Amino acid sequence: MSLKLAGITKAFKKEIVLQDVSLDVETGKTLVLFGPSGAGKTVLLRLIAGVIEPDAGTIQIAGRDMEGVEPEDRDVGMAFQNFALFPHMSAEDNIASPLTAQRQSQSEIKSGIQALAKLLKIEHVLGHKPKELSNGQKQRTALARALAGKPGSLLLDDPLRNVDAKLRFEMRLELPRLLKDQNATVIYVTQDYKEAMAFGDQIAVIHEGQVQQIGTPEEIYLTPATTEIARLFGDPVINLMDVAPEARGRMVSVSVSDQPIMLDPGYAEMVGQECVLGVRPEAFRFVEPNSPSAIPVQVETEAPLNEKTVTLVLTAGGREVMVTRPSGTPGPNGGTAHITIDSAATLLFDRASGRLCVPKATIAGEAIA
Amino acid sequence: MQQKSTLEQILRGVALACVIFFFMFPIFWILLMSFQTNETILRVPPSMVFEPTLTNYRSLISGTLEGSTATLEIKFMGNLWNSLFLSVTSVTVGLILGVPAAYAFAKLKFRGSEDIAFTLLSFRFAPPLLVLLPLTIYFQQLGLADTYFGLIWVYQLIVLPLILWIVRGYFEDIPSDIEYAYRIAGHGFWTTFRKIALPLAGPGIAAAGLLAFIFAWNNFIFALVLASADKQPVTVGALAFITAAGINYGQIAAGIMLSIAPTFALALYAQRYLVEGLSLGAVKG
Structure with missing residues (x-):
C-alpha cells in the first residue's frame, strides 16, 4: 500500500x-x-x-x-x-x-x-x-x-x-x-x-x-547533502578539513598539509571560497615516504573496529585525522608515517551553509550518460 | 533487601500494636457493649467480665424496644435497608456519571475542562447546611422532598466530585501510547475505553467507589433534613435510641456493629483491588 x-x-x-x-x-x-x-x-x-x-x-x-x-x-x-x-x-x-x-x-x-x-x-x-x-x-x-x-x-x-x-x-x-x-x-x-x-x-x-x-x-x-549528514553516516566519522580551493591550470586543487589535492574541474566556481573538504577514513591510504603527494603524519593511537583498524594520526599542522584500513593489512610502525588521499572519494562542502558542492561538469556528464 | 535487626523488628511490632490498639479499642469496646445490658454497661468501674446477652440484637432485628416503662417501636432494620439502598444506588449513579466524565477531563482536553472540573469539586467546599436551606424549599416545590430519587440526587453532591477527581488521576496515569496502540490495532474508541482505560484504572475506580460508599453511608445532615422516618438511613435512625426513658447504650452499640458491617465487609473485599495499583510494567520511562 x-x-x-x-x-x-x-x-x-x-x-x-x-x-x-x-x-x-x-x-x-x-x-x-x-x-x-x-x-x-x-x-x-x-x-x-x-x-x-x-x-x-x-x-x-x-x-x-x-x-x-x-x-x-x-x-x-x-x-x-x-x-x-x-x-x-x-x-x-x-x-x-x-x-x-x-x-x-x-x-x-x-x-x-x-x-x-x-x-x-x-x-x-x-x-x-x-x-x-x-x-x-x-x-x-x-x-x-x-x-x-x-x-x-x-x-x-x-x-x-x-x-x-x-x-x-x-x-x-x-x-x-x-x-x-x-x-x-x-x-x-x-x-x-x-x-x-x-x-x-x-x-x-x-x-x-x-x-x-x-x-x-x-x-x-x-x-x-550537508556536513551534518556526512558526520551522522559513517563510523568512524568523516574527516572534515577547512580548505580554500585554488585554480591550478584547468584543475581545481586544495592543499592539505601543504600537499595539493587535485579535485574535479567542475568545482571551478568554488575557487577562493571558504570550503570544507570531507574525506572518509577509508579514503586515506598509508604509503611509502617517497610516494607522490604523501603527507607526513604522526601516529597517535590505533584501535580495531570490527573488520577495520582505525588509526588516529596528527598532521604537521596539528590536525587530527582518522584513517581506516582493512584489518590485517600492513600499517604504520608507530612514530611517523605517510598518507595519501584518494581525491576521487572526497566531498567538498560550502563552509558557511554546510551544503554539499556538486561539481558542474559531473552533472552534465551524468546527464549525457 | 537488608536484613532487619531483631531490635528493629521488636520496636516495629510494638509500634504497630500501639497503633492498632489506639484505633481498634473503641470498636472493640462497642462490640463488648453490644452484648451487654444497660446495667452492666453503666457499672462503675467498667469491667470486661459480664454475661453476654443477645437481647440488643434481638430487639433491633424484631424492631421492638422494650424499655422499663413501655414498649417502643423502632425501624432499625428499615433504616439499615435505606442506608444500603441509598448508598449503593448513589455510588452506582455516581460511577456511571463520574467515570466517563473523569475520562473526558483526563484525556480529551477541551475548552474549559479545567474550570468545569473545578466547579464540580467546589460542590464539596460549601457547608452542607448552607446548601440545605434553599435545597429544602426547591425540593418541596418540585415534589422531590422525602423521595429516594431526591435523596440519591443530593447524594451526588457527595459522591460525584470524589469519584471524578480520584478516577481522573488514574486515567491521567495511563500512557496514551497504550490506548493508541489498541486503536491502531483496529479497535474503536469505545472498545478501547472499555478494554484498556477501564481495566487499567480499575484500582482507582474501586478506591473511589469505596470511599464514595463510605461517605454516602456516613451522611447524616442531608438525610436528616430531606427524609422522613421511612426513608431515613441508620445515621439518622440511631437518634431513636435516645428515648424519653433514657439512652439505650446496648442497642446503640448493637446498631453501630450492624451498621458498620457492610462498609467493613466492603473494605475487606476491595482491599486487594486497592493495593494492586497500576501495573505499568509494559512501558519504560
Missing part, C-alpha cells in the same frame, strides 16, 4: 515540530526516517497512524486521503519505541488484539499467534504478562502485535532501541527478511545509521522538523 505525505506541518503550542514534510513510499518498500532525537520522527509516525492530526498537509494511504479517518480504519500496524504493551493482558492477548479487531475465529487467531511467536522466538512466554517479560521479549511481542493484523503499512518506531546489543544485531539481520515477507509498506524510525543503511530502500534524513535529504543508502553515504 503506497504512502504519500505532502506538506505536513505540525506544531504543539507555539513550537513547530514538523515543517512542510513530504514523503512518498511505494508499495512494499521500506523508508527509514533517520535523525537525532527531537527531530520529529515519532510525531510523523503518529500523524500517519492517525492518533494526532496535522495542522497542514495531506496524508494518503493507498491513494486515499486520511483526513478524518480514525486510527482503527487506516490499516496500519505500529510498534512503539516504549513498546506500549497492554499491561493487563498476556503476551498472547497483546498479539491477538489486531486479530480480535478483525473478528477472526478463535482457531485462526491461535494459529496466527503461534506462527508469529515461533518466528520471533517468544512461544515460551506467550502466557506471561508484559511485566514478566525481558526487554527483548517485550520488543518482540510489540513487533508481533504490529505484524499480526497483516497491515498494509507498518510503522516501526525505533524498535531496536531498548534491546541489548546481541539481540539488536540478530534483529538487524532478521527484520529485513521478516518485513519483506509481510509485503507491507514500512516506515522505520531509527537513530542508528547502520540500521538505516541495512533496512532502507530509501532513507529520509530529518533534522529539526525538516527533511534534509531523501535518497538510497548509497546516495546518502556517498553524496551527503
Whole structure:
C-alpha cells in the first residue's frame, strides 16, 4: 500500500515540530526516517497512524486521503519505541488484539499467534504478562502485535532501541527478511545509521522538523547533502578539513598539509571560497615516504573496529585525522608515517551553509550518460 | 533487601500494636457493649467480665424496644435497608456519571475542562447546611422532598466530585501510547475505553467507589433534613435510641456493629483491588 505525505506541518503550542514534510513510499518498500532525537520522527509516525492530526498537509494511504479517518480504519500496524504493551493482558492477548479487531475465529487467531511467536522466538512466554517479560521479549511481542493484523503499512518506531546489543544485531539481520515477507509498506524510525543503511530502500534524513535529504543508502553515504549528514553516516566519522580551493591550470586543487589535492574541474566556481573538504577514513591510504603527494603524519593511537583498524594520526599542522584500513593489512610502525588521499572519494562542502558542492561538469556528464 | 535487626523488628511490632490498639479499642469496646445490658454497661468501674446477652440484637432485628416503662417501636432494620439502598444506588449513579466524565477531563482536553472540573469539586467546599436551606424549599416545590430519587440526587453532591477527581488521576496515569496502540490495532474508541482505560484504572475506580460508599453511608445532615422516618438511613435512625426513658447504650452499640458491617465487609473485599495499583510494567520511562 503506497504512502504519500505532502506538506505536513505540525506544531504543539507555539513550537513547530514538523515543517512542510513530504514523503512518498511505494508499495512494499521500506523508508527509514533517520535523525537525532527531537527531530520529529515519532510525531510523523503518529500523524500517519492517525492518533494526532496535522495542522497542514495531506496524508494518503493507498491513494486515499486520511483526513478524518480514525486510527482503527487506516490499516496500519505500529510498534512503539516504549513498546506500549497492554499491561493487563498476556503476551498472547497483546498479539491477538489486531486479530480480535478483525473478528477472526478463535482457531485462526491461535494459529496466527503461534506462527508469529515461533518466528520471533517468544512461544515460551506467550502466557506471561508484559511485566514478566525481558526487554527483548517485550520488543518482540510489540513487533508481533504490529505484524499480526497483516497491515498494509507498518510503522516501526525505533524498535531496536531498548534491546541489548546481541539481540539488536540478530534483529538487524532478521527484520529485513521478516518485513519483506509481510509485503507491507514500512516506515522505520531509527537513530542508528547502520540500521538505516541495512533496512532502507530509501532513507529520509530529518533534522529539526525538516527533511534534509531523501535518497538510497548509497546516495546518502556517498553524496551527503550537508556536513551534518556526512558526520551522522559513517563510523568512524568523516574527516572534515577547512580548505580554500585554488585554480591550478584547468584543475581545481586544495592543499592539505601543504600537499595539493587535485579535485574535479567542475568545482571551478568554488575557487577562493571558504570550503570544507570531507574525506572518509577509508579514503586515506598509508604509503611509502617517497610516494607522490604523501603527507607526513604522526601516529597517535590505533584501535580495531570490527573488520577495520582505525588509526588516529596528527598532521604537521596539528590536525587530527582518522584513517581506516582493512584489518590485517600492513600499517604504520608507530612514530611517523605517510598518507595519501584518494581525491576521487572526497566531498567538498560550502563552509558557511554546510551544503554539499556538486561539481558542474559531473552533472552534465551524468546527464549525457 | 537488608536484613532487619531483631531490635528493629521488636520496636516495629510494638509500634504497630500501639497503633492498632489506639484505633481498634473503641470498636472493640462497642462490640463488648453490644452484648451487654444497660446495667452492666453503666457499672462503675467498667469491667470486661459480664454475661453476654443477645437481647440488643434481638430487639433491633424484631424492631421492638422494650424499655422499663413501655414498649417502643423502632425501624432499625428499615433504616439499615435505606442506608444500603441509598448508598449503593448513589455510588452506582455516581460511577456511571463520574467515570466517563473523569475520562473526558483526563484525556480529551477541551475548552474549559479545567474550570468545569473545578466547579464540580467546589460542590464539596460549601457547608452542607448552607446548601440545605434553599435545597429544602426547591425540593418541596418540585415534589422531590422525602423521595429516594431526591435523596440519591443530593447524594451526588457527595459522591460525584470524589469519584471524578480520584478516577481522573488514574486515567491521567495511563500512557496514551497504550490506548493508541489498541486503536491502531483496529479497535474503536469505545472498545478501547472499555478494554484498556477501564481495566487499567480499575484500582482507582474501586478506591473511589469505596470511599464514595463510605461517605454516602456516613451522611447524616442531608438525610436528616430531606427524609422522613421511612426513608431515613441508620445515621439518622440511631437518634431513636435516645428515648424519653433514657439512652439505650446496648442497642446503640448493637446498631453501630450492624451498621458498620457492610462498609467493613466492603473494605475487606476491595482491599486487594486497592493495593494492586497500576501495573505499568509494559512501558519504560
